[in-house]
Amino acid sequence: MASLGAVWVCSWAIRRAGEFDHPLDFAAKLIRWVLVIVLLGAATYYPGYSGPRLTLGLGGMAFLAWPNFAYHLARFLRWCRVLPAVHQTAPDGPAGMRG
Secondary structure (H helix, E strand, O other), X not given: OHHHHHHHHHHHHHHHHHOOOOOOOHHHXXXXXXXXXXXXXXXXXXXXXXXXXXXXXXXXXXXXXXXXXXXXXXXXHHHOOOOOOOOOOOOOOOHHHOO
């Protein structure tokens, strides 16, 4: 667990300094944390340094360290129409509220 925290803190510092992150909506945040828990949890079921354990562990670490993976996965799932589209309002408010 300590190594997961260290990877997260290091990647967070790099992402924060460079302002690399896309804003995550609720669906993308949910996708990120579900995949982190499922992939890292599933990796514990394989013994030693087997291929599946390394693959699952690296996948979980990728979503933990770089949330943009969840952002792009959510966009892809919306493109495939698996997730509903996000409706955004105009920057100056709804159309009827302009002055």
